[in-house]
Amino acid sequence: MSEIKKIAVLTSGGDAPGMNSAIRAVVFSAARFGIEVVGIFRGYEGLIDWETIKLEPDDVRNINNRGGTILYTSRSERFLDEKFRKQAADNLRKNNVDAVVAIGGDGTLRGAIDFEKEGINIACIPGTIDRDVSCSEYTLGFDTAANTATEAIDKIRDSSISHGRCSVVEVMGRKRGYIALWAGMATSADAIILPEKWDGNYNNVTDAIKRRHEDGRNSYLVVVAEGVTDANELADLIKKKTGIESRVSVLGYIQRGGQPSAKDRMYGSLMGAYAVEILVNGNKNRIVAIKDDKLIDYSINEALNIQNSQIDSFQYKLSLLLSD
Amino acid sequence: MSEIKKIAVLTSGGDAPGMNSAIRAVVFSAARFGIEVVGIFRGYEGLIDWETIKLEPDDVRNINNRGGTILYTSRSERFLDEKFRKQAADNLRKNNVDAVVAIGGDGTLRGAIDFEKEGINIACIPGTIDRDVSCSEYTLGFDTAANTATEAIDKIRDSSISHGRCSVVEVMGRKRGYIALWAGMATSADAIILPEKWDGNYNNVTDAIKRRHEDGRNSYLVVVAEGVTDANELADLIKKKTGIESRVSVLGYIQRGGQPSAKDRMYGSLMGAYAVEILVNGNKNRIVAIKDDKLIDYSINEALNIQNSQIDSFQYKLSLLLSD
Amino acid sequence: MSEIKKIAVLTSGGDAPGMNSAIRAVVFSAARFGIEVVGIFRGYEGLIDWETIKLEPDDVRNINNRGGTILYTSRSERFLDEKFRKQAADNLRKNNVDAVVAIGGDGTLRGAIDFEKEGINIACIPGTIDRDVSCSEYTLGFDTAANTATEAIDKIRDSSISHGRCSVVEVMGRKRGYIALWAGMATSADAIILPEKWDGNYNNVTDAIKRRHEDGRNSYLVVVAEGVTDANELADLIKKKTGIESRVSVLGYIQRGGQPSAKDRMYGSLMGAYAVEILVNGNKNRIVAIKDDKLIDYSINEALNIQNSQIDSFQYKLSLLLSD
């Protein structure tokens, strides 16, 4: 059994709705086991500089409905350097911290793998709107981001329909098309451009719009994941090939913030509590993950090679079938 | 392979967000297979009276974001009577309908099982905010309802905190505690009363509140599923046992309506398209279901005996652990 | 010019969205004039018991988007007793407080009038969702409450239409029908029952529904202000007289909370800053009010006799004309 008496918790990388629920669950769960919790500010940066706060249940009582992360976050450049990782590890040892719970995305997990080598026990929780942690079917924040993007596109569509235009909407996701796929299907997009599936053939997009225009339709929606292609160029191309006025909207940072959805609060709570159980049970260097909609955990070293979260092929097929 | 040339689609029982996405997906998918679709109004009532509308993609183009069901719904008393089921079956045969897609909850499924005996091929889609279709881990509308309840309780909590009160909030769910569990955990409830777990011991609730009051807390939240206990009596009891002013809110019908969440639009789309695939592949009398977060299907006769959707024990444990 | 060096700020009566913006504006404005601010907890109760907190800009920096009131509130029974008002006045003098800014509704204003007799300079800000401060066309919180009620009824209506029912929705407002009038008109209600206009004649309501039913309509909406009539009795009557299934929804406390609308944040900011200007300019015992959509102020003694906020007759006429 565990010897855990004190744990640190931090959030790292892009902020994601649900991180606060995970923090709260870590603090509440730890309290039930008599474990002390120290919050680390600004992710790995705060480990290096030892910027911390003691966290008790009273400090995190009613934070489930708050966007962002109360511990702040960063993408730490210094943590890529062994020297600073050693400094962080020293800080933890000096302060008698037995384990770290790190909540974040792909970069956070890579940082944890390196950090493990300094002899630190680290438990990871996948938190990122992008769903780019390959071992987990779900990452905290995705559901809220998908809803925010969907509601924003609903509004854009009102205006697009009123004017008889084509709207090209760029959503977040970095190398992953989940937000685009969900928000695009939810808003009946005419075309959804995903990094995982994009073949560079713009003609398919413009032809689909042209065909519908000839069928008598007069407003159109294209949802594109950031990084796949330039939204402005795409809009210009649509205009040029079809003659239809096309306007670009880049949803941007609204997708990161906002009150978390019920799911992100629930899964944040579940993952935070599960991470504490892992530590209490004496396990080391694990990542919490969702597989088949259930909580499991992997070794962080193996995690990068596990693929639970590729674009679902039936979903993708339907995104073509159901395009409006 | 299928001989399906014409299908009917209907919604039955309590309306649920996401039903429109399922209808739309049925119509779009059918169109790809060259299948004609007739919409039936008011569930099984419309089958009996043959109140129908021809549905083509243009009729359902942009309905994903609409609450309720464009086909209306009912709980048909007459359909419990074999005479009317025969009449419904005759109507379908007379109109050359090869199969019916029925979207609804537990009652809808039971109706389908009886209807099968009239020689009608029926494919069911679980759509109900209550998640009371035992064979499926998910039913359309739950996610939206859980979010609506969560957002409503967030608001109630603002007022509860400002006044230093206890709020007792009754949510929907009939015999199921999912909405209570999710919305209660998402809003950090002090106690969540679920039909599946309720032992009738009010002292646990009032003691928890009294204990926190003594610790210096001054506002409280109890979330209770409808039907478990009388919310007004519970509030009176809390007042009597703890001296703390307690007010009741019954969330009611707001939980049924509203623009569907991204998940309900997505899963509605997936389930609708999947139902058409089942029929096209020549299968008969199946129900679409979610298991391990994936689409599967069961025979409707077996479905009632399959349990994929009991209250998750880890979630329940946490609801106690994380109570605020 | 003013000799004001220190002011107290409190919120009293029912909490209302926008109160936090008013508190923030008081603190920020006071800081610009070099005035110290002390926050009083739980309204007049905190004055009696001297439960306070020093407030500087850093303490209220980003609270515009929070529902409820960070200073808590109460309806103080004790403050109706001269003995406790004297105690409150002593507390203020002992602590060198030169003036009080009190944010609240009708009861708060009456308390202020009594309190003035103890030699305390008090500036009032009308904050209540009910719009029952007669001297002001607007009171903080109304806009948010009207939006919350409107959005809730939109959802109820989705379900009402799907089932072909009549929905009877009770909204807040105490003796005032504003929320009912706005939310009812915004949701195309068939009948809106206002305390100011209600003649007790239920036949008008049931006849209107019957008439529309005969015209082929099949869903209906009645919005009723709390206190005018019993919503359940009304629903039963509608069922009895028209044969149409009628269901009651009581919106309740969700109307008090929630993130404030842009207007309530803006007007809260304006009123808070204006109250400080009044005090800095040497005025005593004034209430901030809105007339012709502009900021003005009255003597609190005269305020009760000034009527700027009766139900607008054109609005009322239209509520009949435009009923759906």
Add this chain to the structure above:
Amino acid sequence: MSEIKKIAVLTSGGDAPGMNSAIRAVVFSAARFGIEVVGIFRGYEGLIDWETIKLEPDDVRNINNRGGTILYTSRSERFLDEKFRKQAADNLRKNNVDAVVAIGGDGTLRGAIDFEKEGINIACIPGTIDRDVSCSEYTLGFDTAANTATEAIDKIRDSSISHGRCSVVEVMGRKRGYIALWAGMATSADAIILPEKWDGNYNNVTDAIKRRHEDGRNSYLVVVAEGVTDANELADLIKKKTGIESRVSVLGYIQRGGQPSAKDRMYGSLMGAYAVEILVNGNKNRIVAIKDDKLIDYSINEALNIQNSQIDSFQYKLSLLLSD
């Protein structure tokens, strides 16, 4: 008294939430007076090409909660040409239309003034999110747009705070700063850049941020109206002068769409009904306007010279005073 037997209604220019309520009120009010209504598609374009639809109460029954405009809209280039205005006037006469109700912004009003010369009686309703109709203190859609921008910036701020960044947010408004002023004040912006007040001095902005940074703050918000300055250049400048990472968000078209707020539904209803009253009372070529929060009307020729809607000086002063 009026001889009005048939009126046309159209929406023109940028779509704005609340336009549908105005259309509905026109149709309902006209019906009470026994006046026929014809809906014109795509604004003045539909007048020229006579693309129309007969509108009865049943056609607009429950549209208050829909964003955009059911009649579509456009900015008609052709209507700037007398030839096409004559063609439009001929169409109206040929179809026995006695008057036109035109809902739109500044450009719509200018079109109406020109159109009056063709002998057509036209009543205007100010509908534009920009509030750029100088004779009216309010224009339909502003309240919804201000709320949408406020909610979006709330979300951006969550992320900005989590990362310790400066966010530069560009909102709509064309030549008017109302959305920026309201959304900026509602979200406690550090600086709000308005076209009406902008002196080109970026140092004021960067100095304010630098000063707060030195005071220990670590996240910042700048709200800028489109067209005043380039948001990307401003962010670069902030980065350069203060060393703080600055990110741009352009809110874009989400500000035009969405379910209208209670106010836009209410004022849309009031303005639509008032416009019909004007016509019924025999008045010609009037524009409905809001002054002192009340409905009035002006001659459309005089309207351009009337200023009821400049940036309020007290509001502006406070936007500086209350900057966070």
